[in-house]
Amino acid sequence: MTMKQTSSSTSFSRRALLGAFAATALVSAPTYSKAAGLLRGSGDIRRIKMYSARTGEKIDMIYWVEGDYIKDAVQEVNHFMRDWRTGDVKNMDLRTIDIMAASLNLLDVNEPFMLLSGYRSPKTNAMLRSRSSGVAKNSLHLKGQAADLRLSSRSVSQIGRAAASCAAGGVGRYSGSNFVHMDCGPVRTWGG
Template identity: 80%
Template sequence: MTPTTSGISRRALLGAFAATAVSAAPTFSNAAGFIKGAGDIRRIRMYSARTGERIDMIYWVEGDYIKDAVKEVNHFMRDWRTNDITSMDLRTIDIMAAAHNLMDVKEPYMLLSGYRSPKTNAMLRARSRGVAKNSLHMKGQAADLRLGSRSVGQMAQAAAACRGGGVGKYSGSNFVHMDCGPVRSWGG
């Protein structure tokens, strides 16, 4: 479950989480946890309209990923068309969580696509020019997400601020792609 060394560094991700902690500290509702010495945690909140499932979980505490929580995240982000599961790259989960913190929202992400099996990716590619042949979704390194309370531009800006990977804006379809590949951006 250890992230690979390509793409974002551990230091860059820790910096993104530190920035979210600093930006969150001035509000009383967020400051209470800091005052009580709650420690450093990472939380992910998502739901899937396709499966009806929801997830709201702390998956990292004080520098350690929680094995059972990561397993649940992997299951939640499975290819819902084939039920295939992979180990999601934890850097992508960290980027998603950091961007969520930067936006200061309680609303969970709507997960449109996490892991995609090669079969699903080929099917989607046959239907749309916007699906990459070697999509990072097939490596468990990408997610397509939506928030009702934030625009595509706001979500993309938060994800790009993490400087952890690729950020694609799909305004026409109302979602943002986040991945842990090379830092880059596209779309409108």
């Protein structure tokens, strides 16, 4: 068997495993001390659920199984979190996706996150900065390390507490605009 065949058969078994998980698995809401360490051990999966009101797209994706990120699933998440204004796609930092998934699990909801902003191209970030003083010049959105999210069934405070409990990055609460910023930068919180 060649390396290419081995890789292909591994991919096939992962797809079969994903199908089985999607059909039968329930994702529990364990306690997380660090989002990067969530769901370790045998039988573990990581799942992210989001929708975009801007594009009309939805994603409910198992992107990690038993210690391995699933390349095709991560690529779909990257595409989903693209700059919707320009269509530019960036590889999102997997730590940010983990923080988002852990936060959603901790909130114990069936509702997916509404993604307001994932990756931002330099052009989009500059345009947003020209309209608002609240947009950072060197935003982590530019690096694919941040997301702005909302849930209709939970308050900004509740979402912010769940994200902050991961102790894995920055959490900004924007109550006036009804969203929470999550990133994989230094651990810090702001807003109200």
